[in-house]
Amino acid sequence: MVDLEAGGFKNLICTYVIMGKKPFLVESGPTNSISTLLSGLKELDVKLEDVKYVAVTHIHLDHGGGAGTLLKFLPNAKVIVHPRGMPHLVDPERLWPSSQKVLGFVSEIFGKPEPVPKERIIPVTDGIFDLGYGAKLSVTETVGHASHNLSFQESINGGIFTGDAAGTYLPEFNIVVPTTPPPFYLDAALASLDKLISLKPTVLYFSHFGKADNAIERLKNYKLQLQLWANIAKDGVGKKQSLEEIRDRIIAEDHVIGQVLDFVKSHRIYSKTIMENCVRGFIEYAKQKQGS
Numbered sequence: 001m002v003d004l005e006a007g008g009f010k011n012l013i014c015t016y017v018i019m020g021k022k023p024f025l026v027e028s029g030p031t032n033s034i035s036t037l038l039s040g041l042k043e044l045d046v047k048l049e050d051v052k053y054v055a056v057t058h059i060h061l062d063h064g065g066g067a068g069t070l071l072k073f074l075p076n077a078k079v080i081v082h083p084r085g086m087p088h089l090v091d092p093e094r095l096w097p098s099s100q101k102v103l104g105f106v107s108e109i110f111g112k113p114e115p116v117p118k119e120r121i122i123p124v125t126d127g128i129f130d131l132g133y134g135a136k137l138s139v140t141e142t143v144g145h146a147s148h149n150l151s152f153q154e155s156i157n158g159g160i161f162t163g164d165a166a167g168t169y170l171p172e173f174n175i176v177v178p179t180t181p182p183p184f185y186l187d188a189a190l191a192s193l194d195k196l197i198s199l200k201p202t203v204l205y206f207s208h209f210g211k212a213d214n215a216i217e218r219l220k221n222y223k224l225q226l227q228l229w230a231n232i233a234k235d236g237v238g239k240k241q242s243l244e245e246i247r248d249r250i251i252a253e254d255h256v257i258g259q260v261l262d263f264v265k266s267h268r269i270y271s272k273t274i275m276e277n278c279v280r281g282f283i284e285y286a287k288q289k290q291g292s
């Protein structure tokens with residue numbers, strides 16, 4: 001695992017380097033962290049020309065935004081991505097303004113994506129990649145957080161690289177909190193969690209951030225947490241409550257977020273992403289459901 005230290009923040013976003021016969025990367029990370037990733041690869045003795053694949057769980061700036069920049073340093077690598085994410089890697093001109101709108105100043109911390117040449121992309125929704133030494137990595141479509149999130153399960157320990165399908169793990173507290181910025185698809189997210197549970201993972205490798213045990217219990221708890229936030233948002237939207245009012249109710253009713261509240265509130269990035277964007281994801285979903 002390489003801590004990408006985006007914006008100088010440790011434990012925020014990482015790239016996983018699977019040391020198969022050829023190194024296999026999960027997540028490029030954001031554009032502004034590519035130099036940190038390259039130093040990390042050097043420390044791991046990874047030869048840049050040996051890297052064959054960079055799998056991105058989805059194309060949000062912090063996960064796949066740096067793919068175009070990274071490929072300039074990896075002459076033989078291809079990017080694995082969901083087909084719905086592919087057009088945005090080839091031409092990030094639309095992704096950038098929409099990311100700026102949702103993320104605000106955080107988009108500047110991550111940096112503007114550079115395009116990925118089309119011929120260097122492998123679009124997948126399932127399938128198995130051979131890592132060598134008898135190990136495999138299988139692809140599972142886990143949409144919800146994004147319309148195009150992929151997860152990857154390795155066959156050595158049965159661990160799953162979840163991208164943002166299973167929430168944000170705060171290793172300092174051993175706690176998972178939602179990552180549900182708009183457009184968030186609750187029903188799809190819950191179905192994806194069921195899918196992940198059915199794969200019987202032993203551990204979860206969170207892109208935010210790190211390896212966590214008790215995988216199945218964590219996935220089940222995350223489902224409950226999403227349902228709780230969704231119920232509060234639905235009720236709040238019905239009562240025409242503001243984002244702040246709905247957020248305060250979530251804080252009061254979710255004992256999990258309660259345990260990390262001071263940390264999240266004082267964190268420059270999480271205060272924006274978790275306390276604002278993730279609540280808004282539920283509100284917009286509730287409004288959309290109400291309208292339909």
Ligand SMILES: [Zn+2]
Nearest residue numbers: 060062063164
């Ligand atoms: Zn993310």
